[in-house]
Amino acid sequence: MATVVTEGERTTRRRSIFARPTAMHGWWSWVTTVDHKRIGILYFLTSFVFFIIGGSEALLIRTQLARPDGHVVSAQLYNQIFTMHGLTMIFLVVMPMSAAFFNYLVPLMIGARDVAFPRLNAFSYWGFLFGGIFLYSSFFLGGAPNGGWFCYQPLCGQPTTNGSFYALGLLMLGIASTVSAVNIAITIINMRAPGMSLFRMPVFVWMTLVVQFLLVFALPVLTIGLFEMFFDRRFGTNFFRVSADADPVLWQHLFWLFGHPEVYVLILPAMGIVSEVLPVFARKPLFGYPVVVASGIAIGFMGWGVWAHHMFAVGLGPVANSAFALSTMFIAVPTGVKIFNWIATLWGGDIRFRTPLLFSLAFIAMFIIGGLSGVTHSVVPSDYQQTDTYYIVAHFHYVLFGGSIFGLFSGFYYWFPKVTGRLMNETIGKVHFWLMLIGFNLTFGPFHILGLQGMPRRIYTYSPVSGWAFWNFVSTIGAFMIATSVVAFIYNWWRSARHGEMGGADPWDARTLEWTISSPPPVYNFEEEPVVKSVDEFWHRKYAEGEDGRLVPVVAGGSDTAEHNEEGPHSEEHGDGEHGIHLPSPSYMPVLTALGLPFLGYGLLFSPVLIIDGVLLLLIGLYGWAVEPPVAED
Amino acid sequence: MSHRTARRLAATGAAGLALVLTSCAKTRLPQDTFNPAGPEARTEAGLFWLVFWIAVAVFVLVEGILVVALIRFRHRPGAGVPKQVHGNKRLEIGWTILPAVLLAGIAFPTVGTLISLSHKPAGNILELNVTAHQFWWEVNYPSLHVKSASEIHVPVNTPVYVSLRSIDVIHSFWIPRLAGKQDVVPNQVNHLTFEADRAGMYRAQCAEFCGLSHANMRFQVVAESQADFEAWVQQQQQPAAKAAPGSLEAQGQDIFEHGVWNGVLFTGETIPVHGCTQCHTVEGIPGGAKVGPNLTHFAGRAAFAGAIFPNNASRLALWLRDPEAVKPGVDMPNMRLSEQEIEALVAYLESLK
Helix, strand or coil, X not given: CCCCECCCCCCCCCCCCCCXXXXXXXXXXXXXXXXXXXXXXXXXXXXXXXXXXXXXHHHHHHHHHCCCCCCCCCHHHHHHHHHHHHHHHHHHHHHHHHHHHHHHHHHHHHCCCCCCCHHHHHHHHHHHHHHHHHHHHHHHCCCCCCCCCCCCCCHHHCHHHCHHHHHHHHHHHHHHHHHHHHHHHHHHHHCCCCCCCHHHCCHXXXXXXXXXXXXXXXXXXXXXXXXXXXXXXXXXXXXXXXXXXXXXXXXXXXXXXXXXXXHHHHHHHHHHHHHHHHHHHHCCCCCCHXXXXXXXXXXXXXXXXXXXXXXXXXXXXXXXHHHHHHHHHHHHHHHHHHHHHHHHHHCCCCECCCHHHHHHHHHHHHHHHHHHHHHHHHCHHHHHHHCCEHHHHHHHHHHHHHHHHHHHHHHHHHHHHHHHCECCCHHHHHHHHHHHHHXXXXXXXXXXXXXXXXXXXXCCCCCXXXXXXXXXXXXXXHHHHHHHXXXXXXXXXXXXXXXXXXXXXXXXXCCCHHHHCCCCCCCCCCCCCCCCCCCCHHHHHXXXXXXXXXXXXXXXXXXXXXXXXXXXXXXXXXXXXXXXXXXXXXXXXXXXXXXXXXXHHHHHHCCHHHHXXXXXXXXXXXXXXXXXXXXXXX | CHHHHHHHHHHHHHHHHHHHHHHHHHCCCCCCCCCCCCHHHHHHHHHHHHHHHHHHHHHHHHHHHHHHHHHHCECCCCCCCCCCCCCCHHHHHHHXXXXXXXXXXXXXXXXXXXXXXHCCCCCCCEEEXXXXXXXXXXXXXXXXXXXXXXXXXXXXXXXXEEEEEECCCCEEEEEXXXXXXXXXXXXXXXXXXXCCCCCEEEEEECCCCCCCCHHHCEEEEEEECHHHHHHHHHHHHCXXXXXXXXXXXXXXXXXXXXXXXXXXXXXXCCCCCCCHHHCCCCCCCCCCCCCCCCCCCHHHCCEECCCCEECCHHHHHHHHHCHHHHCCCCCCCCCCCCHHHXXXXXXXXXXXX
């Protein structure tokens, strides 16, 4: 226990199948890393690349629809592009980008040195990367999936829809997500610092925990559906085959029973981020902490009982439609409660309009619109007109872009100084913010009108007679404004990473444990295990609260210094008194094992030889994984 | 900054709302749900407006409080640390119950309306069978023995009860100005009631993504007076027009019936075809199959090919030259017809009044 083993040390190795990787720098060290912070960065960079790809697809869509009878892309290509845009933004952007935040921040926020299973964590990342590449390789192997992101049967059973790539790609991504969800849930449950009871956890960690449970329970439902549809396609089974009298609506139930909890998987992380950012920039604690947490949990539970509101027009009958209308209306209650608590957090605060806060405010403002249009969808007779039109496209972009993406950008600006040690440029940040907010509303606001004017979603062309030209053109302008704002963001990122102002350990006068350590954090995170005595632990180390609710600084010299991490006034000697820090060693096995997945996928589609390769990779990877110790021995 | 921020927010919101409202109120677009022309669509639009105005009130209230908070509590130089408020039980209970009550208020008309819309109407109704195909609509009046494709004629002020079937994938039957949509699901018969209370042509469109030419799966509803409707029915019940021997139309009919051109059996370059009857029916011509639309009174329809083209000679010629080029994914193959063959076929088809 007393030995010091860090990534920085060369270790002598026993004989094993492979010599343990030892590189600490260069790209090879990133391939073999098991450090949650590096994996978090990998998750972010990869998902950002996919964000650019998915965004480019969106621009193509908008260019095609800018005028009636557009001929920029063919119907064949258009259907692939809109399908891949949806799949990309959901499975390859918002989910993994949230995972980037989970990975990087959860251990730091709960005072842990890594996640529970570091190698499994690396496997999740590689599974995600290979799954994404597998899905995109379809463009070069006969065409990308083109049946829509929910791939309704029996259309998606038709050979021309490339549904096999869809099924196998999502299965790979599902494996990666499930593994990651188990890992992070266990991390949160088991590895919190002493004193950090569940109700002392930051709200972001709470929302993360809820999301992991949603993933663990929702993904298997999708997995069943994907297996069934793949078996239909590959082995001629009859799960959804109409000619064999199957009921294709079964797929919709399976898909949306996964799909609706998935919506909360996409939005809760951003809600967690907003709940962290608002108190810091309002210099007030989160209003109603237990209520915000409880409403997050309530959303997690209620999210299982609303799936058929995606299916009001399917013909489930008035009883089912009424039941799901009611459950849908009432899930708006805990969502509203969160919004009220956020506004109450700002009320009476000392609000500093820095870029992270602006994005969080936009989240609230836009999410209110998305939430209200969501309520109009729960009004079933009205939804008969709205469903499958641009109105629903408007609704879910207000929730997932206005909500999730704005929330994730808020988190990026907020934690960038922690990850890099430097602050993002405020001026460019504000340019990015305003361009994106205006562009967003210009793009998706008109969709409400277009939908109610009768424009169905997923059409590659429309007639000039329809009268939809004007708002479509406006929307296209907005889309290019968003693209411009992303360029500003990339420039800001690139510039700030090199020349940004140094931020120190705690540039925002923040409240949670990750700000107690240096920026960027040392590889072992915490020199000594922190001991937690309250919510907003770090804040309470800096300030004492008088009886009238006024603050009294505990430490002379203010709050913008990095001194706090050294002093650790309340941390007690705990556990490894000799400063021994065990860190897991880098490993080849996660990436090797994950590499088996795409081989299996291509094998199922093209050649049994590849299946054998895939199985061998999996077996070697898993065997090597099993026999090598988590920490390489001296 | 925050003043400007808030003002900008407020201005943008107000301008946006104004734009939305003027846009909704004034448009007279062919598929506009804001311009209902029948009781079903009107009920649905009414419910929408009810919820919309409640939503606007909530929007103004909540976003207003947010903006006020941002202005009032913006950072001012020299301001002390704000009072640390952790929560308020009464407020929490209040803003949990209030929305719940509001939503319950919306729930009653929602459930009431959706149940009443699901009933089969009583009294004098018109029954209609519609079968969806990739990518066109087969229309059948069971009691009148009339068949049509992608064009539905109905009398005004008569509830139309549609039974919906699909022979391939899921589609959605939607006439925005007359009724909300109803999905058309294979192995399941769904029903929808709609009614037009004004004569006119109503554009309609498949609303569930159904493949390559989903965008090209449109149809039209022609609502007319009871007398006009009856006249239309009578005319539709007649057998197809016969071409006069020796005319251009007769040559077209030969191609249609037998795939014969100037006495020579015509075959497409890729697929052997024995006339258009291999897929299409014209009543009175033997051997017609039912894969494609029934063409008995083709020339009487305002549009064709899933109602994407106005029915005229030049469009029809364009279509026959290469269907796939103008409607991706269509079942009808390119017959590689010569220009004379196309001319004859067009003449024949346009004679099928």
